[in-house]
Amino acid sequence: MHYKDYVKWVRMPSTWCGGCAIGIVFKQVTFTLADMGMPRKDLVVVSGIGCSGRAAGYFNVDSVHVTHGRAIPVAEGIKRGNPKLKVLVFSGDGDLMGIGGNHLIHAARRDIDLTVVCIDNEIYGMTGGQMAPTTRRGSKTLTSLYGSTYYPINIQGIITSNPRHFYARGSAFRINHLQKCIRQALEWKGFAFVDAVSYCIENYGRRLGFKSSHEMLDKIREGYKINPDPVERLQPNELGIVKNDD
């Protein structure tokens, strides 16, 4: 299989802005699927609302694009309805951790066999650039005009608080590592969460003073290093995989 087989070309060009990180992560998913030789008939992609929510329709498989925050319960229903299917959730941080946070906590607790790829760009991009659960303390957004006073969500802590867990953090810059994260997540039997560190230039980066998406990508390159060791906890500036198969 070729990565192009997993892309629904009739839907291109995508809705994403030029230079957007979602396209990078989307492509790494299709590369990984091609590497694995994933049969298209066995795969279903589900996404929620937001820029990354549009991704489901760009996969050339049966896909479902649902309401805001509900990608995980619909995906769980599909998996339970037909356990032979491989169900991939592709959505954003606001969708999965904000409005859909409760579903994320409980699907992880029930250890449902789902792979979740989360575009973590620290902002609500589609709606114009409002503060997300992942927005850093002090960051100025449309809904935190004087800088966010809150600490961002500790999603690693939430996922890894379950005895059996899979949490990976990859970035839109380290694409080989991201592919490795996605592949291991897809091969994991149980709930696997891939936190794909991304960025949004149009509705966030611009306001932060970045001149281009390339500058944001550079910032990610500088800000994160790969930790190849099996660890119990990744530091905030580390990319890697935390898993426990107890």
Added chain:
Amino acid sequence: MKRLVMGNEAVAMGALKAGMTFFAAYPITPASEIMHVLAEKEGEISFVHAEDEIASIHLAIGASLAGRKALTSTSGPGMSLKQEGIGLAHMMEVPLVIVNVQRVGPSTGMPTLPAQGDLIQARHGSHGDYLPIVFYPCTITECYRYTIEAFNAAEDSRSPVILLLDGYLAHLSETVDLSRIKVPIQPRRFKPLGGGHRHFTGLLEKGGIPHTKDTAYYREWYRRIKTKMLKTADNYRFCSYHEHPESDTLLIAYGIAARVISPLKARYSVFTPITMFPLLDEELQEASARHARVIVVEMNDGQYRGEVQKVLKREVESLPVLGGTIHLNEIKEKLDAL
């Protein structure tokens, strides 16, 4: 074989008979017994005690897309949360059945005394225009029969069908022989997820491609959905009508109110709708034609009265028995005072 069956139990048995193999719900009185009965079937069916009401309807949507006949059950507070999923199921044309065992609202209201106040919510609860099919049985055998019919209507119309009950009916036990009730069962027709490149979306779409700026197409799409729903619903027009030859008054009641006023059939004509929506316009017109007065007795402040009035285009009186308790004597006194 005859045995004592509770309303909620009859719903669970009807769902199993209809071929339901996926159930997700969140506990809420007075609907929980549906969960309890189906929990015993875990393994035979896929049973999920979900984290919340929103998850349970979305789980049902997912399972239905994957090829299962799916059910979720709740009461008013949970029904309010499920509205988002109901809209999604209408937009994506996903068959499923939602049971709402009504209790007094708004909000937590009077937990968990019965009421019939969620009728208009069942029709208009989710945002945007849509046409749901809604049934409301009034005996235990009907709870069983119309649960099966709800699944049939859902498969036929590819839409979420709502089955309304009230706390009284759900907890009412009657000696019945459900094995004698034979209803043909509609099989699943559309292809389950997997193996294609279809795209199901909550957006307005045409052939899997969103058309979100196309008003003309939206109008065409809505016309198709409306025609489909009305045409399907035509096969599911359920009601009962008792005509009293000397009465000039027609009483309309449904659910537990219909059971309570049943002794009044000795004095009045009584019409009991089971298909609440789409409205039984012809049946209502026919039943009311020779009656000078039409009175709707219901456990809410005239919700169905408003709908009947719209259809009949004449004055329809309301006899509200607001939630909590309902007594025949109270209704008789109010009728005499009207």
